[in-house]
Amino acid sequence: MTAPWRTAVFEGAGATLWWDLGTGASGVDVWDAPRAAGWLDAMPREALRRLALDAWREAWWPASRVADVPPLDPRMLAARRATALAALDGITDDDRAVERALRELAAHVGRLGPLERVSRPAGTPEDPAVLGDEVRELADDHGVVLDAPAPAPAPQQEDYALAARGGAADGTTLLEGSDSVDPGSVPQGVVDPLGRLAWRVRLTMTLEVTVPAAPTVGAPPPVAPVAVDDAPDDGATGALAVPLQRRGDVWRGEAAVGPAALTRRPRLTLRVPGFTPVAGVDAAQLVEIAREVGP
Amino acid sequence: MTAETAPRAGVLGAAWRELGDGVAPLSNAAGLPLARTTKLILDPLVVRPVQRPHLGRALLDPAAARELRELLLAAGDDLRAAAAWYVLMKRERRARGITAGNAQDLYFQRAYELAHGHGHPSQDDAAVSAAVAGREVDDVHDDGRVTAAGLRDYLTTPSVADAVRRAIDEAWERQVRARAAEHGTGHDTEPGADGRVTALLDRCAADGRAELAAMVAASDGTAAGAALRAPGAARAAGMTELEVPGPPEVGAHASKSALPAPFDRSVLERLFGAISGLEVDGSEGLHDVVTAEARRSGEPWQLSDEADRVVMTAGATAGHLDGGTDAARRLEGRWRREAFVRQALRLPDGSGPADGAREAFLRRLWVRLQGRELRGTPLSSDGVWDLLDGAMRSVVLDRRDRVKAGLARTGATTGGVA
Numbered sequence: 001m002t003a004p005w006r007t008a009v010f011e012g013a014g015a016t017l018w019w020d021l022g023t024g025a026s027g028v029d030v031w032d033a034p035r036a037a038g039w040l041d042a043m044p045r046e047a048l049r050r051l052a053l054d055a056w057r058e059a060w061w062p063a064s065r066v067a068d069v070p071p072l073d074p075r076m077l078a079a080r081r082a083t084a085l086a087a088l089d090g091i092t093d094d095d096r097a098v099e100r101a102l103r104e105l106a107a108h109v110g111r112l113g114p115l116e117r118v119s120r121p122a123g124t125p126e127d128p129a130v131l132g133d134e135v136r137e138l139a140d141d142h143g144v145v146l147d148a149p150a151p152a153p154a155p156q157q158e159d160y161a162l163a164a165r166g167g168a169a170d171g172t173t174l175l176e177g178s179d180s181v182d183p184g185s186v187p188q189g190v191v192d193p194l195g196r197l198a199w200r201v202r203l204t205m206t207l208e209v210t211v212p213a214a215p216t217v218g219a220p221p222p223v224a225p226v227a228v229d230d231a232p233d234d235g236a237t238g239a240l241a242v243p244l245q246r247r248g249d250v251w252r253g254e255a256a257v258g259p260a261a262l263t264r265r266p267r268l269t270l271r272v273p274g275f276t277p278v279a280g281v282d283a284a285q286l287v288e289i290a291r292e293v294g295p
Numbered sequence: 296m297t298a299e300t301a302p303r304a305g306v307l308g309a310a311w312r313e314l315g316d317g318v319a320p321l322s323n324a325a326g327l328p329l330a331r332t333t334k335l336i337l338d339p340l341v342v343r344p345v346q347r348p349h350l351g352r353a354l355l356d357p358a359a360a361r362e363l364r365e366l367l368l369a370a371g372d373d374l375r376a377a378a379a380w381y382v383l384m385k386r387e388r389r390a391r392g393i394t395a396g397n398a399q400d401l402y403f404q405r406a407y408e409l410a411h412g413h414g415h416p417s418q419d420d421a422a423v424s425a426a427v428a429g430r431e432v433d434d435v436h437d438d439g440r441v442t443a444a445g446l447r448d449y450l451t452t453p454s455v456a457d458a459v460r461r462a463i464d465e466a467w468e469r470q471v472r473a474r475a476a477e478h479g480t481g482h483d484t485e486p487g488a489d490g491r492v493t494a495l496l497d498r499c500a501a502d503g504r505a506e507l508a509a510m511v512a513a514s515d516g517t518a519a520g521a522a523l524r525a526p527g528a529a530r531a532a533g534m535t536e537l538e539v540p541g542p543p544e545v546g547a548h549a550s551k552s553a554l555p556a557p558f559d560r561s562v563l564e565r566l567f568g569a570i571s572g573l574e575v576d577g578s579e580g581l582h583d584v585v586t587a588e589a590r591r592s593g594e595p596w597q598l599s600d601e602a603d604r605v606v607m608t609a610g611a612t613a614g615h616l617d618g619g620t621d622a623a624r625r626l627e628g629r630w631r632r633e634a635f636v637r638q639a640l641r642l643p644d645g646s647g648p649a650d651g652a653r654e655a656f657l658r659r660l661w662v663r664l665q666g667r668e669l670r671g672t673p674l675s676s677d678g679v680w681d682l683l684d685g686a687m688r689s690v691v692l693d694r695r696d697r698v699k700a701g702l703a704r705t706g707a708t709t710g711g712v713a
Contacts (some may be wrong), residue, residue, distance in 0.1 A: 001457075002482070004635055004636075004638035004639040005638065005639070005641070007639050008637075008639075009636055009640075010637045011632075011636065013304075014304075015630060016636075029632075031625075031628055031632070032500075033302065034302035034303060034304060034305075034353035034354055035302075035303050035304055036304075037305035038302070038304025038305055038307065038327065039303075039304075039325065039327055040607065041329075041459045042308060042325055042326075043325045043329060044325070047324065047325075049543075055639075055640060056639070058640075058642060059642075060641065086323075087324035087328045088323060088324065089326070089330055089331075090323050090327050090328055090329045090330045090332065090333065091323060091327065092330075093336070093688065094688065094692055095330035095331070096692075099397070100692070100696060103586070103701070106659055107703060108698070112468070117399045118301045134470045139394075140389065140394045141397070141398040141399070142397050142398070143394060143395050143396040143398075158322050187641060187642075187702050188641055194537075221703055222703075223702060255689035257513030274644055274645075274701070275643065275644065275702075276643040276644060276645035278641060278642075278643060284454070291343060
C-alpha cells in the first residue's frame with residue numbers, strides 16, 4: 001500500500017479500499033474474493049471514500065494556529081461516520097461498526113455536550129441538528145445511550161494562553177534553538193503539527209522546552225507528551241526526558257542539565273508513553289491535504 | 296474462483312436486489328441485504344445451509360447458484376412482509392420509548408415469523424397490524440422473563456445452589472470415569488488427528504464439510520479437549536489461570552467487565568450475559584438451562600457438542616498463526632492489515648499478535664460456541680471459518696477500541712490481553 005498517515009482506508013467485508021490523499025492513487029486489496037463479491041462492484045466508491053475520509057480527518061486533520069487550520073468537532077465526525085456506516089451495513093468488515101461509532105460519539109457527547117449544541121462549522125454541509133436527529137434514531141435502534149449530563153463549560157483557552165507563554169529572552173538564556181514537530185510521534189489533538197519544539201538552556205542550567213498545543217474543540221485529550229533527547233553524548237546523564245504540561249495553548253517543561261548541554265545542541269523529539277510513532281509524516285503535506293479535502 | 300463457480304455473496308446480493316423496494320427496510324443504501332438480514336433471516340430461515348450444505352459454500356456451482364436465487368425469490372412475499380412488520384415493530388418500539396438492545400437483533404426473526412403467520416400487515420386495518428406488532432414488541436421486552444438478576448436470585452437460593460453443586464460434581468465424576476475407561480483401551484487420540492485438523496483448516500474457508508465430518512466422526516474434539524486436563528495445558532490455551540482446571544463454582548456475583556477465563560467462570564458467570572436473550576420463563580426453564588450448563592462444564596472443552604469441540608481444536612491450531620494452513624494464513628492477514636490500519640488511524644500501540652492474541656482468540660471462540668449451544672444454534676460446515684474469522688476479528692477490533700479509549704481516557708495505551 002502506501003504511507004499510512006496520508007491514506008484514507010475503508011475496511012470492507014473481504015476487501016480493503018484505500019486512497020492515497022497525497023498522490024491521488026487508490027487501490028483495492030481483496031483478501032477474500034468470494035466475500036467481497038457481494039458488494040465490491042455493486043457499491044459506488046464515492047460513498048466508501050467519504051466514510052474513509054472522515055476516519056482520516058479524525059486521525060490526521062492538522063488543526064493548527066500556525067497554519068490557521070481550525071479544529072474539527074469530533075462529535076460531527078463520529079456522527080457522520082455512524083450514519084455512513086449504517087448506510088453501508090452488510091458491506092463493512094465489522095458488523096458491529098455502527099455500534100462502535102455510536103459509542104465513540106456517546107463518549108464525545110459525554111465530554112463536550114449534545115450534538116445539537118454544535119455551532120454549524122463554516123464549510124460543512126451538514127446541519128448538526130438534522131444530523132443529530134438522524135443519529136439519535138440510529139442510537140435508539142442500536143441500544144446506545146447518547147444523552148449525557150452536560151459538562152461544565154470548557155474553559156476558554158485564550159484566557160490564560162498569554163500568561164503561560166512565559167517571558168521572552170530575559171538575559172538569562174545561554175543557548176537556544178528549535179526543531180520541527182513530528183506529528184507522527186503523538187496522537188491526534190496533542191501538539192500543533194506546524195509548531196516548533198523550542199528549547200533554551202538557562203543560566204541556572206535548566207533546559208526549558210515549549211511547543212504549541214493543538215487547537216481543539218472543547219477540552220483537549222488527556223495525553224501528555226515527553227520531549228526526549230535520545231542520545232546526549234555527554235556520557236554521564238544518559239537519555240534526557242522532559243515531561244511537558246499543558247498551559248492553555250502551550251506545552252511546557254524543564255529539566256536540569258549538565259555543562260555538556262552547552263557544547264552539544266539537544267536534538268529533541270516528542271514521545272507519548274504507549275504510542276508507537278508513525279514514521280515519515282510530512283506536516284506541510286497534511287495541511288495541503290486538509291485544504292483539499294476540506295472539513 | 297473458476298468460470299463455473301459464482302461467489303455465494305454475489306448471487307445472494309443480486310437475487311436480493313430482484314426483490315425490489317419492498318425489502319428496503321432490510322437493505323442498505325446500495326440495496327444489498329444488511330449484515331443481520333443475512334445472518335438472522337436469510338441464512339437460518341430461508342437458505343438454511345444446515346439442511347442444504349451445498350448452498351452454504353463460499354463458491355457455488357451453477358446449479359446451486361440457481362437454486363439459491365430461486366429460494367430467495369420464492370421467499371420474496373415473506374421477505375417483503377417481514378420488512379413491513381419490522382417497520383411496524385420499530386414504530387411500536389419508538390412509541391413505547393424503548394431504546395434497549397439492537398432492534399435488528401431483537402426483531403428480525405420475529406418479523407419474519409409474523410410474516411409467516413400473518414402474511415403482509417394489513418393495509419386496510421392498520422390499527423390491527425399495529426396492535427399485532429406492538430404485542431410482539433411487548434413480548435420481546437417482557438418483564439416477566441428471567442433476567443440476569445433473576446438468575447442470580449435463583450442460583451443463590453441455598454437449596455438450588457446445593458442441587459447445582461451436585462450436578463456439577465456428578466458431571467465431573469462422570470468424565471473421570473469415562474477417561475479411566477478410555478485409558479483402558481490404550482488410545483486417547485485417534486491416529487491421524489493432526490492431519491485431519493490441517494485438512495479442515497486448509498479447506499474450511501471454501502467448504503470443509505467432509506473435513507469437519509471426519510473430525511467429528513473420529514471424536515478429535517473430545518480427545519483434544521481431554522488432553523487439556525494435563526497440567527498446564529488448559530492454561531497455555533488461555534482457558535484457565537489454574538494449573539489444572541477444577542469444577543466451577545455455582546457463583547453469587549458476576550460482572551461483565553471482570554470475567555475470569557472461561558474454565559474459571561462460575562455457572563452464574565457462564566450464563567448471566569446470555570440469559571435474558573434465551574427468553575426463559577419461570578424456574579422450570581431456569582432449572583433446565585442451569586443443569587445443562589453444569590453438565591457442559593464437565594465435558595471436554597467444557598462444551599456439549601462434538602462439532603463445537605472440533606472448532607475449538609481447530610482454533611487452537613490455527614491460533615498459533617504459524618502459516619501452516621490456509622486458515623492460519625488468513626487469520627495472520629488480519630493482523631497484517633491491522634498494523635497498517637492502526638497507523639492510518641494514528642493508533643499504533645506497538646502490540647501485535649504475539650501478545651496473547653491466540654489465548655484471547657480461543658477465549659472469544661469458546662464464548663461464541665457456548666452461546667450457540669445455549670441458543671441451540673446448529674453448526675454448519677460454512678460456520679467453521681466464519682466462527683474462526685469472526686472470533687479473531689473481534690479480538691483485533693476490541694484491541695483497537697481499547698487503544699482508542701485508552702488515549703481518550705488517560706493518554707496511556709495498553710496492549711493487554713482481552
